[in-house]
Amino acid sequence: MNGRRLALCGAEVSLPQPIFLVIEDVGWWQGYDGSTQNEPFRNGFCRRHCLDDYRALTRLAKRLSMRVAIGLVLGEWDRTNFLKDVPGATWMGKSWDNRINQGSWLAETAQYLKDHRQFIEIALHGICHEFWQDGQMLRTEFHDASGQMRPAALVRHHLEAYANLLSQNGLGDYPRLFIPPALHHSFGNGQASMQAILESFGINFVTTRFGKTRFHTEPQHPRIAWECGVGLIERGLSPANWDVAAAPPLLGDDNPILALHWANILHPDPEHNDEIVDAWADILIEKGAGLDFMLAEELAACWSQAAAYYLADFREESNSVVIDLGAVPKLPCFTGVIAIKIRDEESKRWHFRGAKVVGQTTGDDAVTTISLLPEPRSTKIEVYCLGD
Structure with missing residues (x-):
């Protein structure tokens, strides 16, 4: 189901699917794949990372008019080697020594991220992505390969260590979004769940592959779910393998x-x-044009649009289009602005009940995107036009 369209007054009205860009495995300084040496996979990249690699993220965000989320791995940002005291966090264990990554680039890049936070949002992706037990690397940091969560106390210890790494580098508040390393995750066991722990750290958004998630109970929808105040959205497959540099743009x-x-x-x-x-930006901008898709400007906008797209009843009723939000859970992670698109070559006057217009843009293709904020306690938005 891509794009939900209805005809009204000689025009087409759509409830578009959002597209939101997440860049995973950001934060490594060493680029090489160390997995054959009991080290992290990292990026499988041919060189060290540098400030220009963060500038690339900002350029992409600006091109898309989107605050892009970056899944940040922070182990190689440790300035004091305190990770030696965090069980399972690194391949060196008690002998952890990060001096090879401790240089002026840490402060320079941290300042860059702070100065450009309106374009880049940090998401939690782990300390070193994997877990080391008795000196042996295991997948992954928070869950094993079967989706079994590691002991809750250990998970909390790692999340607290991540907070310490953020603080050491002045990288701001704890993230709102969690991207499970290697997408191994679990769902559905309530107060014993990973979601309950994440929520206690202020995380309300998760994206992962449901096919790699251990479900203790079934999700409420095949592509969207919620637990303990945390909203989960299906990530799907990446269109390029994790270690392909300069990947040709392709949408999956x-x-x-x-x-x-x-x-x-x-x-x-x-x-x-x-x-x-620029090649990736061009293909995404093209994808976001037309009626069926839209580029979400930031994380929360994607979640509220996805909730409406998947869960709302979108129907024609009495010469109007109705977006019935009754099935959307009343959770902050799914509450916010909802965008519709209208292709109207006659430039009619459109009216709305149950929501306030908070934004409107019209493209060269006569498609107008209208951002609607539902009124308090309203569960239904009506779209209609009046004759002149």
């Missing part, structure tokens, strides 16, 4: 989340990063 299955990995948008020569970024 149509899910609200478009997940790329950092290497995909970077060039082996950082001076050519912009060429890769």
Whole structure:
């Protein structure tokens, strides 16, 4: 189901599917895949990362008019080597020594991220992505390969260590979004769940592959679910493998989340990063045009639009289009602005009940995007036009 359209007054009205870009595995300084040496997979990249690789993220966000989410792995940002005391956090264990990554680039890049936070939002992706037990690397940091969550106390210890890494580097508040490492996750066991722990740290959004999730109870919908105040959205498959550098732009299955990995948008020569970024931006802008899709401007906008897209009853009724939100859960993660698109070559005057217009833009293709904020306690939005 891509795009939900209805005809009204000689025009087409749609409830578009959002597209939101998530870039995973950001934050490594070493680029190489260390998995054969009991180290993290990292990015499988041919060089060290540098500030230009973060500039590429900002350029992409600006091109898309989107506050892009970056799944940040922070282990190589440890300034004091305190991770030696966090069980399972690194491959060196008690011998952890991060001096190779402790340099002026830490402060420089942290300042860059702070200065550009309106374009880039940090998402939790882990300390070093994997888990080390008795010196042996296991997948993954928070869940094993079967989706069994690691002991709650250990999970909390790692989440607290992540907070310490953020604080060491002045990277701001705890993230709102969690992207499970390697997408191993679990759902459906209530107060014993990963969602309950995440919510206690202020995380209200999760994106993962439901096919790699251990479900203790079935999700409420095949592509969207909620537990303990946390909203989960199906991530789907990435259109490029995690270790493909300078990946040719390609859009895969149509899910609200478009997940790329950092290497995909970077060039082996950082001076050519912009060429890769611009190619991805062009294809996404094209995808977001027309009636069926829209580029979500930020994380929360994607979740509220996806909830309406998947759960609302979108129907024609008495010379109007109705968006019935009765089935959308009353959770902050799913509450917010809902966008519709109208293709109207006659420029009619459109009216709305149950919502306030908070934004409107019209493209060259006579498609107008209208942002609607539902009125308090309203569960139904009506769209209609009046004759002159």
